[in-house]
Amino acid sequence: ELWLFCTGSPILILFPNGLVLLADLKVDCGRDSVTLRWGAAQSQMDTSLLRLGGCYPSSISAGEAMFQVEFSDCNFSRLVTGDTLMYMNELIYMSGPKAQLKSFSHPVVCAYERPADWAPRMFDPVFHTYGEGDLVFHMELMKDDFSGPHLSREYPLGSFIHISAAVEQMGHQPLLLLLEECVATTTPELQSEGPVHPIITNKGCLVASKNSKFEPRQKTSEIRLSLQAFKFAVGKEVYIHCNLLAWDPSGLDTSKKACHYVKGHGWALLDDPYHSTLCGCCDSSCEPWKTSGIASGKHGSTQSAVLIGPLVITDNSPA
Template sequence: MCFLQQGVILILVAACLAQDGGFNLDCKPDAVTIKWPQKLTQEQVQNPYTFLLGNCIPSSVSEDGALFRVGYNDCLFQRAVFGDKIVFMNLLSYRPDSAVPSVFHIVDCVFDRPALLTPLAAQPGIQGTNEEKPIFSMELMNDNFSGPAPSTTFSVGSTISLRAAVAEQADAPQQIFLNECVMTESSDPYLANETYTIITDEGCLLEGKYGNATFLPREKPSEIRLSLAAFGFADTEEVYLHCKLVSWQAHQLDVDLKACNYRKEKQRWELLDDSSRSDLCSCCDSICQQRTRGLWQNVVVGPLRIQQESRKDSVWKGPKGSAVFWLLTAAVPVVLLIATGALALSYYLCIWRGGRLGYRPSRDLLNKY
């Protein structure tokens, strides 16, 4: 993960340097406007493909330059979440003709993310008497959710099953949502050196788009289930999952009260509770509207121990594994020795000796010396 973060930093630095290139950039939460002033001939105006933003041609082209007005879901924009920042990046290019060098610029729009996991003391949503507070819980479950997980140790790629719930209230049935979740190597998310986003933008399961995770069908509104493929950080085996749980009146879905899965086969977001209203998830590739409503609380699950695959490889365990290991240890040098000998013999026969088969030293030269 540290390499990923360093890569994002380098990209941001390069982007800032590249944006001294003379174009005007206006970043909005849902779209960007780019004006690139260039003196163009009439022939260039009639060929808009000289300008490209990702894979998009300009919205309009005139003798004074090109204008783009596009959303972040279009034109191959790439999204990166880095700490408290959301960055949308793209490549702006100008290729007039073979006689004129092409020009490239990195376009980036950087937005502040809302503060994640506000300390409980600052949570007005759960102030009041005990009767007014919902009772939130989040726990590790076994694969079929029939009981608690037998262990908190997982191998990379195995399934982590999580169940979050809010206490049911007869007079006002509640529905629970996972609005934010991050994975860190620290029990305190503010002290973590590395943070990996699982869920963002008020219920968008980002890990389902770039990794392997999904919200599972609900058994009832007061519960929500999450299946996540285990992954670890490079410098530690212990990780913590920090989540913000929100409850609201049952069946009252909205942009800030949603659970969105990414369907890779369809390449689109889908609302867990009502696929016909998946338009509520359309902001998951940009920035979703933030509201302060509902009752909510932060929870921490962990530590979870994530073991790398190589640590459980059978070649290092047991009598059979040991035999295989020593067999490989002995066989590899022998194979290398045979290969080296074959190469040496081939060189001697084909090049050294082969090049001298017709060679006879001159007697005159021998007599001379």
């Protein structure tokens, strides 16, 4: 029988500048998931900046945010001690450098009675920890709200092409899915000759259009892209080729990232806006940091080339 460790009491946080935040944090632990509700009395707080591990809020409203996630997502850690099984994470608030309310974090714990027949799976830790096993990658065209596959393959010029990519993590540690490179062509094969339209270049820089963007993540193992239909091979069949990369969420650098352009702010890092300096190379050439100590053998690089299409971009404007 499971027992739940949940919180539902006011939280008082004191910052160095003397600002006090009073909030209610309620955690409802399920068998394989958790629902977390955060309510803050401070009106200057932007609840969209809250993160549970690597996950964005499932819904937000004035002064409130809610997360509904599974323990397999959001970088939860699992700890077994004696008769107790615990899933642990952190609720993080990432404010801007000039914001009055500074960044903070708060622990989130779900504790259970360890089932009598529970035992950790026996596996080769190198195989699973470093992602050297087979992974299954998916990519498809989606409806505007990403609720299902897009039924039409025609996109008027200027409309948005919504793309979802995902990796099935199987028994691996939590993986962060990135779109490393994407191009559009008029053939299902990448050829040395023929027109090519760059979409994502420079190891994760979305360059196709300043109006295109990565959508907030729902899961670390999924990435969503809203791509404005571009003037390329109008009226012809278009194919989109992408190189997908499954990576350790803690191992981002200039060659492992997801960057898009935000009007008025410049290049922004999807997964951690505070480290958007990683995107500073998007207008030049992105190379790994030599001092970062990051290597594919350590952080688990697993790649796959994926193709979607054909789709057709139409131009109905008067000649």
